[in-house]
Amino acid sequence: MNRLECIKSMVSECSVAADIGTDHGYVAEMLLQDSKCERVIATDINEGPLNRAIEHLNSVELNSKCDFRLGSGLTVLNEKEADAIIIAGMGGELISDIIETSKNIALQAKELILQPMTTGNKLRQYLYENGFKIIDENIVKELHHYYFIIKAVPGKEEIKDEIYYEISKKVLEKKDPLMNEYMNKLLNTNENIIRSIEKNTSSDYNEKIEVLKLKNLKIKELMEN
Numbered sequence: 001m002n003r004l005e006c007i008k009s010m011v012s013e014c015s016v017a018a019d020i021g022t023d024h025g026y027v028a029e030m031l032l033q034d035s036k037c038e039r040v041i042a043t044d045i046n047e048g049p050l051n052r053a054i055e056h057l058n059s060v061e062l063n064s065k066c067d068f069r070l071g072s073g074l075t076v077l078n079e080k081e082a083d084a085i086i087i088a089g090m091g092g093e094l095i096s097d098i099i100e101t102s103k104n105i106a107l108q109a110k111e112l113i114l115q116p117m118t119t120g121n122k123l124r125q126y127l128y129e130n131g132f133k134i135i136d137e138n139i140v141k142e143l144h145h146y147y148f149i150i151k152a153v154p155g156k157e158e159i160k161d162e163i164y165y166e167i168s169k170k171v172l173e174k175k176d177p178l179m180n181e182y183m184n185k186l187l188n189t190n191e192n193i194i195r196s197i198e199k200n201t202s203s204d205y206n207e208k209i210e211v212l213k214l215k216n217l218k219i220k221e222l223m224e225n
Contacts, residue, residue: 003115004030006140006149007088010113011036014083018043018109020073020098025053025066027086032062037084043069043076074102083110088149092116092123100130107131107154114150123150125165133157137170139178146182163218172222183219190216 008030014037019028022042031037044050050070057063069076087095099106116123136151171179190212
């Protein structure tokens with residue numbers, strides 16, 4: 001399953017879905033063709049991508065089921081207007097900022113489907129600390145990249161160890177073989193950073209090395225369980 005297919009599969013059947021940063025409108029198209037929702041609010045901050053989405057959805061004869069809006073993040077939505085809000089293909093910190101800017105809108109939705117391109121750890125931490133809980137998460141691999149797709153709802157959940165910001169608890173529980181691949185890659189990346197710091201620093205003790213070594217220790221423990 002590819003990234004966009006996975007995003008679509010994680011959206012619950014609903015009346016209205018909002019595709020924030022719609023780009024070409026592919027997610028909107030997939031949701032409507034699969035009858036995941038009756039209507040899509042497709043938004044983008046830039047005119048170019050929004051026009052591409054209008055053109056594409058017109059070409060597949062779905063534009064009558066779409067409401068196109070130009071604007072930033074969730075500011076173009078009204079409270080309770082969308083059942084599902086999809087924010088995909090952006091950095092985790094940007095997604096967090098978008099939610100924070102219009103938190104009242106995000107908290108009134110039934111679910112958020114989020115796909116960070118980077119810093120998924122920062123996004124998970126933000127969600128846990130700001131009135132959301134992660135109820136599902138999947139990992140997909142395209143070429144050499146691993147992507148996480150998060151399903152969050154309003155609610156509270158306590159995280160006992162910060163390693164779960166870095167390593168998805170939900171994907172771990174599924175024992176997805178891709179997760180082991182991802183964790184091995186993470187271990188190797190951290191080991192390379194440690195070696196590089198050790199080579200280029202005269203100090204015996206380095207806080208960053210200690211943090212990375214502890215992180216690797218925890219990752220190995222998770223892999224063994």
